[in-house]
Amino acid sequence: MTEDQKQTLQRQLWSIANELRGKMDADEFRDYILGFVFYKYLSEKQHLYANTLLETEEVKDYCDVTDEEDIDAIREESLLKLGYFLAPDELFSAITAKGNADLEEKSNFILEDLQIILNNIESSTMGTESEDDFNKLFEDLDLGSTKLGRTPDARNTLIAKVLAHLGKIDFGLEESDSDVLGDAYEYLIGQFASGAGKKAGEFYTPQQVSKILAKIVTLDRPRIKSAYDPTCGSGSLLLRIGKEAEVSEFFGQELNRTTYNLCRMNMILHDVHFRQFDIRQEDTLEYPQHLDDRFEAVVANPPFSARWKGKDNLLYETDDRFSQYGRLAPKTKADFAFVQHMIYQMAENATMAVVLPHGVLFRGTAEEEIRKYIIQEQNYLDAVIGLPANLFYGTSIPACILVLKKCRVHDNDILFIDASQHFEKSGNQNTLTDEHVEKIVDAYQKRESIDKYAYVASLDQVKQNDFNLNIPRYVDTFKEEKPVNLSAVAEDLKALEADMQETDKTIAGFCKELGIGSPF
Numbered sequence: 001m002t003e004d005q006k007q008t009l010q011r012q013l014w015s016i017a018n019e020l021r022g023k024m025d026a027d028e029f030r031d032y033i034l035g036f037v038f039y040k041y042l043s044e045k046q047h048l049y050a051n052t053l054l055e056t057e058e059v060k061d062y063c064d065v066t067d068e069e070d071i072d073a074i075r076e077e078s079l080l081k082l083g084y085f086l087a088p089d090e091l092f093s094a095i096t097a098k099g100n101a102d103l104e105e106k107s108n109f110i111l112e113d114l115q116i117i118l119n120n121i122e123s124s125t126m127g128t129e130s131e132d133d134f135n136k137l138f139e140d141l142d143l144g145s146t147k148l149g150r151t152p153d154a155r156n157t158l159i160a161k162v163l164a165h166l167g168k169i170d171f172g173l174e175e176s177d178s179d180v181l182g183d184a185y186e187y188l189i190g191q192f193a194s195g196a197g198k199k200a201g202e203f204y205t206p207q208q209v210s211k212i213l214a215k216i217v218t219l220d221r222p223r224i225k226s227a228y229d230p231t232c233g234s235g236s237l238l239l240r241i242g243k244e245a246e247v248s249e250f251f252g253q254e255l256n257r258t259t260y261n262l263c264r265m266n267m268i269l270h271d272v273h274f275r276q277f278d279i280r281q282e283d284t285l286e287y288p289q290h291l292d293d294r295f296e297a298v299v300a301n302p303p304f305s306a307r308w309k310g311k312d313n314l315l316y317e318t319d320d321r322f323s324q325y326g327r328l329a330p331k332t333k334a335d336f337a338f339v340q341h342m343i344y345q346m347a348e349n350a351t352m353a354v355v356l357p358h359g360v361l362f363r364g365t366a367e368e369e370i371r372k373y374i375i376q377e378q379n380y381l382d383a384v385i386g387l388p389a390n391l392f393y394g395t396s397i398p399a400c401i402l403v404l405k406k407c408r409v410h411d412n413d414i415l416f417i418d419a420s421q422h423f424e425k426s427g428n429q430n431t432l433t434d435e436h437v438e439k440i441v442d443a444y445q446k447r448e449s450i451d452k453y454a455y456v457a458s459l460d461q462v463k464q465n466d467f468n469l470n471i472p473r474y475v476d477t478f479k480e481e482k483p484v485n486l487s488a489v490a491e492d493l494k495a496l497e498a499d500m501q502e503t504d505k506t507i508a509g510f511c512k513e514l515g516i517g518s519p520f
Contacts, residue, residue: 043092083130083274099160182270208432214240228295235263298352308334327366361469383415388423418475
């Protein structure tokens, strides 16, 4: 599929999403359109896989299979291969045809059938390896919501219309580039994020920021055994790692239930097999789900300065993730609590990259003590990267990236990169181009001081600054003003004064001719 075809697919999907735009807010119509796209994807995967099983049979198109024994055999194979099952009459094409049938009677009513099908997809996985990955996956698709229409008929008409539009789009699943639809799905998520305001930060990291983190944690590593994101949102960060390296397993945790569902859908749509990902839904700091595991690539974009229980939960003081630092992150700023948690989950050969607000670089009290421990006692901090302001949806504040490693090659210094002035304007948002991303990653990889952009600071320098990591302390971006020739300025002023006197005389002459008093 060409780049033009990819962009066409993205525009087509966004156009269909706008069918719902006028009826509900961005969060809600996002859930419907992404859910329907996901259902069509599962259906087409089922259809294609079943057809491969029917190659030696008399009936070769799964849509035409009616023999129950054949359907049962396909069900068994599908649950092993795909992790779910759809019967022929449950396929997207079948329900779409029924919903758009030109009949006088109301036999084209599909809401109840569609709800049953979505429930059946989930229930088909019960008792199998994929049960956790499909459990309540469609719970946000409320087909009875009055926001879709005041009456059942109105809701039925709208949904049938949306499904019909989707049915005309070729997802291209038979082509070798199976990530085309996944990319289109990511595009849709990004479009929804741009219009979702503050809520967008809960589920989406801008692609170019994801790219920086992914490239850093995979540098010189074509294969990653395990990748982990403790605040995984829609999964875009994890999936970006998969574009930079071959990842055996993805692990993540997400607090928001709707976003957790979105992440699982996103994984499956990117053709990540259900055995290759383990996404859990819970509060990472309070109820961590992967504490016994250690990961080679650890990334996150946690909610900036979120509240957490901190000292109000006495168990945290004896929690192995936090106890060695001597202090807990403030209750109103959980940033370092996430950092501590991520450090705990790192394998010995791991690289960790986390997006945080700039305050973590210089705030005092408990955060200063934690920062000092990470630098002086653990010596894990490898680099600090300053990003431009207004990159993230829902907040205009500048952010930074902390890169940490347990086994550092350069263990006597810390690299500082100031990329805060390198961006492009895109409407109300600042964005990074591929060139900006490459410049950051290249500077990190080469680890050299670059005038007004990067500086390699010794640990002694950092210590002398009382472990304050504020980037301007290390990267001098001051631009000298051009020297002013005061003699030339004085001569210019004299010439200007002479010109003004001549002008005054001219005006006085005009006033005399007009017989009026001169202002001079």
